[in-house]
Amino acid sequence: QVQLVESGGGLVQAGASLRLSCTASGRTMSNYAMGWFRRAPGKEREFVAAISWADDNTYYANSMKGRSAVSKDNRKNAIYLQVSSLKPEDTAVYYCAADPRYYSGQYQFIREESYAFWGQGTQVTVSS
Numbered sequence: 001q002v003q004l005v006e007s008g009g010g011l012v013q014a015g016a017s018l019r020l021s022c023t024a025s026g027r028t029m030s031n032y033a034m035g036w037f038r039r040a041p042g043k044e045r046e047f048v049a050a051i052s053w054a055d056d057n058t059y060y061a062n063s064m065k066g067r068s069a070v071s072k073d074n075r076k077n078a079i080y081l082q083v084s085s086l087k088p089e090d091t092a093v094y095y096c097a098a099d100p101r102y103y104s105g106q107y108q109f110i111r112e113e114s115y116a117f118w119g120q121g122t123q124v125t126v127s128s
Contacts, residue, residue, distance in 0.1 A: 002026040002117040004096045009122030017084040020122060022096030024077045029053045033103045035115055036070060036081045038092035038124075048094065049081055050109035054102055059109045086126045093121040 008020040020036070035050040049070040050059045058070050064083070072079045083090065097115035108114050 002029075002098055002100075004098055004117055004119035006094060006096045006119045006122040009094060009124045011125045011127065012086055014087055014126055014128050016086050016126075017082065018086060018124060020081040020083075020094055020096075020124070022079045022081075022119060024079075024098060029072075029077055029098065031100065031102050033099045033101065033109060033114065034070075034072065034079045035097040035109055036079075036094060037097060037112065038090075038094045039121075040089070040092040043092075045095065045112060047110040047112075051079060052103065052109075059106045061110075086124075088126050088128045091124060091126050093123050095119055095121045 003025045005023050012018055030053055032053040036048040037045050038048050039045040047061050048064055049068055051070045051072055067085045068083045070081050096119040098117045099115045103109055
């Protein structure tokens with residue numbers, strides 16, 4: 001069993017930057033697929049970004065390209081999501097997700113069904 005705990009959310013002004021963290025416990029995350037998703041008020045949960053623990057490949061939603069970066073720290077068993085130029089429409093609960101299967105294609109990383117383990121989420125609110 002894998003436990004995921006997100007942190008780093010908060011209330012920020014439009015244009016600010018934020019770094020979200022996701023710490024995994026329960027086992028070493030080698031070969032895991034790791035993803036970030038978000039759910040905005042009144043909307044379905046959507047893909048934000050992902051990283052392959054095995055080969056460091058990263059994937060981003062179109063809305064996040066150019067202003068976000070996902071990374072990992074092997075020693076801390078953690079992944080991070082750095083987002084800059086935040087907009088009010090980025091307001092959402094951000095979730096970390098993990099799956100022990102090795103994925104090689106973007107189509108696998110962007111689907112919620114690809115992930116077996118989820119964190120509780122961290123709220124990000126962007127004021128205008």
